[in-house]
Amino acid sequence: MDLIDRYLNAVAAQLPQSERADIIAELRDMILSRFEEKEEALGRPLTEAEQEDILRDVGHPLVVAARYGSGPQHIVGPELYPWWMFAVRAGLIAIVAITVLGAIVRVVVGDVEAGRAIGQAFHSIFNGAISLIGFATVGAYIIERQKEKPRFLREWRVKDLGLFEFGGNLNAEAVSRGLSEGDWSARPAGKGKARAASPTVRALGSAVGWGVILLWWVGWLPLTHTTPEDLGAVVHGVDFGRMLAEMHGLLYWPVIAFALVRIAFDLTRALHPKGVRFTALGDVGFGLAEAALFVWVWLYSPMSPVVFVPDVESFLDRVRAMFETGWWPLPSILMLCVAFGFLIAVSKIVGALGRLVTGRDRRLIDASN
Incomplete structure (x- = not known):
C-alpha cells in the first residue's frame, strides 16, 4: 500500500459512509495532481519524504475529514460563548453559595472542625464546577448544531437586560436575592432601592436557581460534603443527621416533582411575561x-x-x-x-x-x- 492509499484510508474512516466514495475520489485526484506538478518541477519521481511533505501540506486526515462535516467545527462558537460564560459564572456562584452555607451549618452544629470543613468545601466546589462546566458545554454543543438558533439569541428586549448586570454586581446580597426571589437584577449605584426586575428576568432567574437546587437534591451536582442528609449531627443527644436523612428519603420524589414543575412554570412565564x-x-x-x-x-x-x-x-x-x-x-x-x-x-x-x-x-x- 503506497502513501496515498494509506493517507486516504485514514481520511475515509472519519467520513460518513454515504459520502465517502465521492470525497475520497476528489481527494485522490487533487493529491495526484500535486504529485505530478512537483515531479515536473523537479524533473524526477518524488521520494517518499517529498510525498510525505505534500500530504502534510494537504492536512492531517482528521482535519481534512472535518472540512467535509455538516456541523460547525467548534463546541462553543463566538456567538454563543458569551452566553455560555455567563451561565457558567452564575452557576458557579450558586454552587459556592450552597457549599459555603452547608460548611457553615456543619461547623455550627459541631459536625466537623472548621479546617476540615474548609477543605471539604474546596473539594466540593471543584467537583461541582467540573460538572457544571460539563453540562453547560454539552448544552452549548447541542445548541450550536441546531438548524435555527434559539429565540433568546435572535429575539431579545432591552427591558430584560437587567439580568446581565448581575455579572458586575457579584455580592452576597445579590446571590441571596437571586436564589430566594429569582431576582438577579443589579442594584443601581448610588440608589438605596433595587430596580425592579422584569418578569422575564425573574422567571429565568428562578428557573436557574431551582435547576441548581434540583441537581444538588438528586446528587447530580457533586457537592459531596453538603448533601441534604449531611447537614446534621448529634446535638445534645438529638440525632439531627438521622432526621434529615429520613426527611430526604420521604421528600425525595415530591421535591423532584415540585422542582420540575416549578422550572417548567418559570420557563413558560418567561415566554409569556x-x-x-x-x-x-x-x-x-x-x-x-x-x-x-x-x-x-x-x-x-x-x-x-x-x-x-x-x-x-x-x-x-x-x-x-x-x-x-x-x-x-x-x-x-x-x-x-x-x-x-x-x-x-x-x-x-x-x-x-x-x-x-x-x-x-x-x-x-x-x-x-
Missing part, C-alpha cells in the same frame, strides 16, 4: 405546596418532635426563654425557621390571590419604568 393571572395562579399553587410542607414538618415529619409546640403560648414561651437566657438551642431555632417559613408561604399566597383577582402586578409596572 405579561400573563399576570397565569403567574399568580402558579404562585398560589406553589405557595400552597410550600405551606403544606411546613405544616408536615411541624406536625408529622421526623423533625416534628423537636419543633412542634401545641399552642401559641408554648411557642412564645420558647422564644422568650431564648432571649432571656441568651441560649439559642437548635430545636428552637428550627422551630422559628418552620414557623416563619409557613408565614412567608401564606404571605405569598395572599399576594398571588390579589394579583389573580385584579390582574395587575406592581412589579410589572415598576420593571417597565
Whole structure:
C-alpha cells in the first residue's frame, strides 16, 4: 500500500459512509495532481519524504475529514460563548453559595472542625464546577448544531437586560436575592432601592436557581460534603443527621416533582411575561405546596418532635426563654425557621390571590419604568 492509499484510508474512516466514495475520489485526484506538478518541477519521481511533505501540506486526515462535516467545527462558537460564560459564572456562584452555607451549618452544629470543613468545601466546589462546566458545554454543543438558533439569541428586549448586570454586581446580597426571589437584577449605584426586575428576568432567574437546587437534591451536582442528609449531627443527644436523612428519603420524589414543575412554570412565564393571572395562579399553587410542607414538618415529619409546640403560648414561651437566657438551642431555632417559613408561604399566597383577582402586578409596572 503506497502513501496515498494509506493517507486516504485514514481520511475515509472519519467520513460518513454515504459520502465517502465521492470525497475520497476528489481527494485522490487533487493529491495526484500535486504529485505530478512537483515531479515536473523537479524533473524526477518524488521520494517518499517529498510525498510525505505534500500530504502534510494537504492536512492531517482528521482535519481534512472535518472540512467535509455538516456541523460547525467548534463546541462553543463566538456567538454563543458569551452566553455560555455567563451561565457558567452564575452557576458557579450558586454552587459556592450552597457549599459555603452547608460548611457553615456543619461547623455550627459541631459536625466537623472548621479546617476540615474548609477543605471539604474546596473539594466540593471543584467537583461541582467540573460538572457544571460539563453540562453547560454539552448544552452549548447541542445548541450550536441546531438548524435555527434559539429565540433568546435572535429575539431579545432591552427591558430584560437587567439580568446581565448581575455579572458586575457579584455580592452576597445579590446571590441571596437571586436564589430566594429569582431576582438577579443589579442594584443601581448610588440608589438605596433595587430596580425592579422584569418578569422575564425573574422567571429565568428562578428557573436557574431551582435547576441548581434540583441537581444538588438528586446528587447530580457533586457537592459531596453538603448533601441534604449531611447537614446534621448529634446535638445534645438529638440525632439531627438521622432526621434529615429520613426527611430526604420521604421528600425525595415530591421535591423532584415540585422542582420540575416549578422550572417548567418559570420557563413558560418567561415566554409569556405579561400573563399576570397565569403567574399568580402558579404562585398560589406553589405557595400552597410550600405551606403544606411546613405544616408536615411541624406536625408529622421526623423533625416534628423537636419543633412542634401545641399552642401559641408554648411557642412564645420558647422564644422568650431564648432571649432571656441568651441560649439559642437548635430545636428552637428550627422551630422559628418552620414557623416563619409557613408565614412567608401564606404571605405569598395572599399576594398571588390579589394579583389573580385584579390582574395587575406592581412589579410589572415598576420593571417597565
